[in-house]
Amino acid sequence: MGGRGRSRTQRKHFRQSRENVWKRPKSDDSTNATPDDANSNRHPGWEPFATQNPSFDEYYKEQEIVSADEWDAFIEYLRTPLPAAFRINSSSQFYEDIRLQLENDFMKSLQAEDTDGNEVEAIKPLPWYPDNLAWQSNFSRNQLRKNQTLERFHEFLKLENEIGNITRQEAVSMVPPLFLDVRPDHFVLDMCAAPGSKTFQLLEMIYKLIEPGTLPSGMVIANDLDVQRCNLLIHQTKRMCTANLIVTNHEAQHFPSCHLRRNQSVDSQIGHIKEPNICQLQFDRVLCDVPCSGDGTLRKAPDIWRKWNAGNGNGLHGLQVQIAMRGIALLKVDGRMVYSTCSMNPVENEAVVAEVMRRCGGSIELVDVSTELPQLVRRPGLKKWKVRDKGMWLASYKDVPKYRRSVVTPGMFPSGNLDEETSEPDNETETRKNPENGDGNSESGIQLADGLVAPSNSLEAEVSALPLERCMRIVPHDQNSGAFFIAVLHKVSSCLLTRIPAPAAIEKKPRSPDKKYYSSSTRPQKQANEVKEDSDGNDIGLSGEKDVQISEVTPDADLLDTGTGEAPLDTVQNKINEENEKEENELPPDVKNDAKIVTGKRKLQIQGRWRGVDPVIFYKDDAVVEKIMDFYGIKESFPFKGHLITRNDDMNHVKRIYYVSNSVKEVLELNFLAGQQLKIASVGLKMFERQTSKEGTSTPCLFRISSEGLPLILPHITKQILYATAVDFKHLLQYKIIKFSDFVNPDVGEKASKLMLGCCVVFLKGQVLSDSSQDVTPIAIGCWRGRTNVAVMVTALDCQELLERVSMLLSTEDALQPEGDQSIPEAGEEGKENGSENLNVTA
Numbered sequence: 001m002g003g004r005g006r007s008r009t010q011r012k013h014f015r016q017s018r019e020n021v022w023k024r025p026k027s028d029d030s031t032n033a034t035p036d037d038a039n040s041n042r043h044p045g046w047e048p049f050a051t052q053n054p055s056f057d058e059y060y061k062e063q064e065i066v067s068a069d070e071w072d073a074f075i076e077y078l079r080t081p082l083p084a085a086f087r088i089n090s091s092s093q094f095y096e097d098i099r100l101q102l103e104n105d106f107m108k109s110l111q112a113e114d115t116d117g118n119e120v121e122a123i124k125p126l127p128w129y130p131d132n133l134a135w136q137s138n139f140s141r142n143q144l145r146k147n148q149t150l151e152r153f154h155e156f157l158k159l160e161n162e163i164g165n166i167t168r169q170e171a172v173s174m175v176p177p178l179f180l181d182v183r184p185d186h187f188v189l190d191m192c193a194a195p196g197s198k199t200f201q202l203l204e205m206i207y208k209l210i211e212p213g214t215l216p217s218g219m220v221i222a223n224d225l226d227v228q229r230c231n232l233l234i235h236q237t238k239r240m241c242t243a244n245l246i247v248t249n250h251e252a253q254h255f256p257s258c259h260l261r262r263n264q265s266v267d268s269q270i271g272h273i274k275e276p277n278i279c280q281l282q283f284d285r286v287l288c289d290v291p292c293s294g295d296g297t298l299r300k301a302p303d304i305w306r307k308w309n310a311g312n313g314n315g316l317h318g319l320q321v322q323i324a325m326r327g328i329a330l331l332k333v334d335g336r337m338v339y340s341t342c343s344m345n346p347v348e349n350e351a352v353v354a355e356v357m358r359r360c361g362g363s364i365e366l367v368d369v370s371t372e373l374p375q376l377v378r379r380p381g382l383k384k385w386k387v388r389d390k391g392m393w394l395a396s397y398k399d400v401p402k403y404r405r406s407v408v409t410p411g412m413f414p415s416g417n418l419d420e421e422t423s424e425p426d427n428e429t430e431t432r433k434n435p436e437n438g439d440g441n442s443e444s445g446i447q448l449a450d451g452l453v454a455p456s457n458s459l460e461a462e463v464s465a466l467p468l469e470r471c472m473r474i475v476p477h478d479q480n481s482g483a484f485f486i487a488v489l490h491k492v493s494s495c496l497l498t499r500i501p502a503p504a505a506i507e508k509k510p511r512s513p514d515k516k517y518y519s520s521s522t523r524p525q526k527q528a529n530e531v532k533e534d535s536d537g538n539d540i541g542l543s544g545e546k547d548v549q550i551s552e553v554t555p556d557a558d559l560l561d562t563g564t565g566e567a568p569l570d571t572v573q574n575k576i577n578e579e580n581e582k583e584e585n586e587l588p589p590d591v592k593n594d595a596k597i598v599t600g601k602r603k604l605q606i607q608g609r610w611r612g613v614d615p616v617i618f619y620k621d622d623a624v625v626e627k628i629m630d631f632y633g634i635k636e637s638f639p640f641k642g643h644l645i646t647r648n649d650d651m652n653h654v655k656r657i658y659y660v661s662n663s664v665k666e667v668l669e670l671n672f673l674a675g676q677q678l679k680i681a682s683v684g685l686k687m688f689e690r691q692t693s694k695e696g697t698s699t700p701c702l703f704r705i706s707s708e709g710l711p712l713i714l715p716h717i718t719k720q721i722l723y724a725t726a727v728d729f730k731h732l733l734q735y736k737i738i739k740f741s742d743f744v745n746p747d748v749g750e751k752a753s754k755l756m757l758g759c760c761v762v763f764l765k766g767q768v769l770s771d772s773s774q775d776v777t778p779i780a781i782g783c784w785r786g787r788t789n790v791a792v793m794v795t796a797l798d799c800q801e802l803l804e805r806v807s808m809l810l811s812t813e814d815a816l817q818p819e820g821d822q823s824i825p826e827a828g829e830e831g832k833e834n835g836s837e838n839l840n841v842t843a
Contacts, residue, residue, distance in 0.1 A: 088102075134174055182202055216661070227681075313345035328356065349381070350468045366468070618645055664683065668683070686709055699759075704758065720759060724763065733799045739789045
């Protein structure tokens with residue numbers, strides 16, 4: 001009911017209903033009006049976004065974000081729409097074809113069709129992005145949608161984006177991953193990952209230079225707090241078709257470390273899960289793109305103009321510091337972290353970096369990357385700035401009134417000094433209003449004790465002693481982009497210092513006499529900016545204790561995170577065993593079933609920890625696995641067994657089987673052993689899917705290869721393979737179902753009839769699969785071999801793209817017989833009876 005002493009706000013609590021500005025007056029009839037009248041009266045309650053804000057101008061002029069003679073150009077760019085930008089995904093099979101099409105087709109055709117007659121490049125590659133893989137258009141997104149001359153280019157972008165060949169992304173948003181220096185063997189954490197464009201970049205980097213059919217030894221964990229944004233992140237990264245990704249749903253400042261103490265006696269197996277090679281989840285690279293006020297995105301989100309105020313940045317500063325500190329704690333020694341925001345506010349940028357460096361006490365350094373990406377125009381970070389709070393300009397912490405010191409902290413200022421000798425005005429003076437501004441929010445300076453207001457230019461800002469000029473700022477008018485801030489941090493040692501005292505240990509609440517379980521409210525709240533490390537670089541608990549998880553039985557099948565100090569693990573284990581046995585006898589039946597306690601010496605809860613989240617379970621049905629391997633002839637050299645997982649704990653009704661790389665497998669094993677601290681929203685590459693057609697139950701293998709998993713497993717299968725000529729391959733894409741007797745090449749139909757009933761893979765003939773390295777990636781699609789026909793199991797979009805690619809490969813008309821000579825009947829009753837009607841052709 002909203003908590004003690006509060007009630008839910010209802011309509012009756014409003015004395016007057018708010019005006020509906022979207023409702024059109026009944027008297028407004030534009031049917032007989034002139035076009036000009038109709039346009040003026042179309043939305044009488046709507047006005048375009050105002051692209052100005054006096055507070056914004058004053059704030060950034062005072063902060064000297066740009067020089068005075070650049071101010072007009074700076075504001076002019078901020079008030080114009082942002083050009084559309086996109087990136088070619090280097091993981092795409094056809095990325096080179098797309099790049100050539102842009103260079104040889106659209107660059108020339110759009111130049112000729114420029115309706116304004118200007119000799120400017122319509123689209124161009126971003127000069128600072130490697131290999132001409134990032135492009136920017138001089139047209140905004142609105143122009144691309146509405147301009148008929150750009151219709152073909154817009155349709156091209158939409159199709160390639162939906163397929164996954166390109167990613168539409170703001171140009172400056174592409175910059176932070178480029179400074180991470182990611183290699184294929186790196187473990188990478190994207191702390192605030194949604195919507196996923198940067199995560200996609202990180203995945204492409206670990207896949208770079210990897211041979212087809214192989215996986216990198218590194219992996220990416222993409223995290224986001226919001227569940228809906230996690231869904232967007234999953235949708236975005238699904239186009240990558242990767243087995244090296246885990247998507248988690250945590251507060252970034254509380255991201256778990258999954259620490260497993262290996263120096264104590266530990267059972268080697270829990271539920272047939274071997275102890276992994278890693279004992280704590282730490283990362284070689286961390287991307288810390290934190291939540292911010294977002295005023296760097298004014299060009300694409302003009303509604304920020306009216307919402308902007310300096311308090312937005314001040315309110316986010318503390319959270320940003322916590323997230324950055326947690327990122328440093330999870331970073332390996334000699335690792336690199338990039339801190340970035342799409343804000344121009346120094347309180348969210350340089351102030352956060354400076355505070356993190358002070359708290360870390362020399363264990364991190366700010367990297368000078370001025371020589372990297374030399375064609376990217378950037379500006380050095382600020383070394384001095386002021387803080388604006390409640391209309392007051394504050395040059396240092398000693399200027400902060402006592403009643404505002406819970407909001408404005410020392411870390412917001414360049415020096416970060418805490419000056420306790422400052423004489424504080426009395427409460428009456430503190431709350432005195434400015435005569436010219438009745439609400440006390442003076443816009444011209446700091447409020448003095450006598451009620452006067454000092455001019456802002458009389459306040460000399462502090463200058464930071466830290467090398468903050470190594471940070472970089474990107475401003476809109478330098479390269480016609482949005483604004484961004486980036487800092488690259490290098491971890492040189494594992495000794496983290498803390499400036500804030502650790503909280504007192506949280507004692508477990510005594511059990512209530514009428515309760516048979518522990519309350520979930522006893523879980524302590526972690527403070528990410530108070531994490532330390534031991535001499536080995538391992539995470540130490542938030543009150544200076546080792547991070548050891550104790551499994552408590554709770555009504556929501558969750559775990560209680562409790563620090564246990566330096567107690568030996570066997571002591572902790574005995575405690576777990578005793579309490580589990582006691583709880584199991586006392587719990588109500590429904591709670592006991594929900595808890596899913598796993599019996600054994602070390603009774604850790606290995607599934608069902610997170611309510612509403614499907615468990616991650618290693619697929620151990622050896623009979624099914626053997627059938628899959630035999631049916632498709634999967635080579636023994638392919639690491640298959642032990643790499644399959646499912647999200648369904650009922651092994652008899654598994655619909656999808658996912659494949660994970662060796663690195664993800666190790667993280668999952670560590671997560672199980674550590675008590676499932678990771679809340680996993682998505683993991684693995686969907687490799688197999690249970691066939692739901694009538695024929696699916698009669699086939700020797702119930703699982704078909706999914707479109708997502710086909711590129712990975714393609715080089716490792718030796719059975720259920722059919723090679724089709726270009727004409728037959730094209731007809732399959734066009735007609736979706738072809739009978740054996742209707743293939744143009746009789747050999748193709750004959751060989752198709754000899755395949756086993758079930759899933760098969762059809763290759764474009766000439767793209768022969770072999771163990772030797774090839775310059776051309778094979779073109780293949782998943783199909784279903786029915787009793788009398790072959791049916792395509794590819795999405796309509798993929799079919800459309802493949803048709804275009806195959807047509808480009810057919811250099812002469814002789815490669816295809818005339819369309820009139822080919823009689824390809826639609827699937828008749830026979831085809832329907834054989835299951836073509838019931839096939840789920842969207843993998």
